[in-house]
Amino acid sequence: MASSSTSRRQRARRSLIFAVFLVALALLYTGYKAVGQAIDDTQRDWWVVGSFLPRSDDKNMPPVLDILAEFGKAPREGGTTIGKLTFDGALFTLREAAVGFGAGTIIGLAIAVVLLQSRRAERGVLPYVIASQTVPLIAIAPIVVVWGRTNFGFLPWEWEDWMSVSLIATYLTFFPVAVNGLRGLQSPSPEATELMQSYAAGRRQVLRRLQLPASLPFLFPAFRIAATASVVGAIVGEISAGVRGGLGRLILDFAGKYITGPERLYVAVIGACITGLVAVGAVALAERLVLARRGELAR
Amino acid sequence: MKTSKKRLVRRLPATLLAVALVAAACGGEDEPEAAPPPPPAEPAPAPEPAPAPAEEGCDGLTEVTVQLQWFTQSQFAGYYAAKDQGLYEDLCLDVTILEGGVEIVPIPVLDSGGADFAVSWVPRGLVPREEGANVVNIAQIFERSATLQVSWADSGIEGVEDLEGKTVGNWGFGNEFELLAGLRRNGIDPDSDVTLVQQNFDMSALLNREIDAAQAMIYNEYAQVLEAVNPDTGELFQPEDLVVINWNDVGTAMLQDAIWADADLLESDAAYRDTAVRFVQGTLAGWIWCRDQADACVDVVLDNAPTLGRSHQTWQLNEINALIWPSTNGIGVMDDTLWDQTVDVAVTEGILSAEPEGEAYRTDIALEAIANLEAEGLDAGGSGWSRATVVLNEGGE
8 A cells, every 4th residue: 555655755756856857958958058169169160060060059059047047037128027928828828728638538539439339430430530630730720710710600609719729739639539549448358348248238338337447548648648739739720820829929929039039939948848748747647536546546 | 791790689689589699799898798688679789888989970890800911010000009099999990900820821811701801912912812812902001112131241242233142041932032033133043143042030040141141021130130249249230230132222122011802892792891991091090190109109019919029119110110101192002103013023023924813902992091081180191201210129128
């Protein structure tokens, strides 16, 4: 039995490892920068090394401390700080991603359950599900936005552009859920299914009592992939569709001003990383809660 | 247009259903206080925005959407100012400004009904038009092109002819045609006499001296160089450090920001045409306000975009004003000569296969709008305007 004190110690150790990892990353970055600049300074004309390595000057790799300081600076005097702008953007993007994740999960599960019903359906439809993921997002993003503006007037609520971005996130999210969900639903052994059937369990009961619970260990990894995909989808969707308020816009905005303030772009990208981590963390938390209740905590 | 929803609501008897619909459709934004349910058997009341004094004549606001070609910045100050200063509302319009995006092209959005009006450069309007989009230019806002080719002062590039043999950056994606036409007119073959390179939408290639001449908008990238620190002096770069080729002077400039509308709808729907006149009128009034109250206008832009720096946007508005004012025929009214020049470059450069058929621009709407503005005592020509001196800060702060 895992006592609470050991799990707390475990958690503390994990945080420590993460902190050490971050520091190591910062040191690696700074180290590369120092070496790169030393090479630049002494061997500028030695084209093999000088032009082979990615640039490491302050324009392209701003010092770590400068990046951290940028969180507290504002784009203009008295304005909102970059850190706050990034935080607000992250919340906005998380909302888009969460809506997209929710919708994608429902759609993905629905597809999995439908495909479960017959091998023929699976063989006929699955290739299209896979093919759907080869369509480049930036190609469909503007279509989805115009679509949302013109065709969703029948909805009881006013359709806003950020919902179109959620739709784009949905598009990335449903796929891993559908594919892994199907595998999970198919995972119970034929004996287990036959046992259920010998108890006169109907199709629906088999699904609810046997197949769905069995699919959970398959679904949660899919949810993690879907969580990052929904954040990526939201950011890419924002960038291509011109939706304001989220991280995508922020990244694009700061990328345009890169030559006079590269630190800002780094801040926005760090914000995007953290947002992705938060999304995955939320899924991991849900996994712990669900699997713990079922007494199946794997690790 | 989205008027139909409101009209429908108004016509419905005020049953519970109608009350629910009004609450759902108009609740929140335009009617902060959803009035208590109206007496039965009466039509639901038209929206009554309380705090706008100047619009007694309005029978409800017409909802209008306009699709911009890029994000909020001073380039679009006139639209934001007209909205913020209630100039649209005075004309009974409720305007929603839709920002552009990387993949959002305004004319197709307009053509597919995703917006009522669009702001687009003229060549980017004419190409989809040639491919079948039924759009027409109803107000030419910018009279001059903002595209420059920027070099270091020590590069010896003083004019187009000096670009021969140089490495010349451009953004591609339709931004290169003024340059290509300018080269050809000066006897330089773009395919063999210069090295054309694709340039990012910034000036790092010029700052790193990877290219000899960089493409720049006078209101954005050019200013960005002047917001960067010169490592040799420790101060910001100065205009004297740079030389520019201005396509307006070379004679290959192509018209940029204009308002486009649905051509068929203008003919068939009198209400849409009326809306178009009011929208153009409000927009032009916004630009006139931004000319006369430049500092306040920059504040409006900054209020709408928290990531923007003040000095950069002040610079940008000043340069945008210089693209508009003084206006030859009054703001919004097309100058035939510049139109012909744009079409000429577009056809010779192969952007268009032929001169545009039918009516690609019309001036009646802008003329009507200007007449209304002049009746109010506003100056649509801006002959007295002159460039202000804007001090740029590091990073555009």
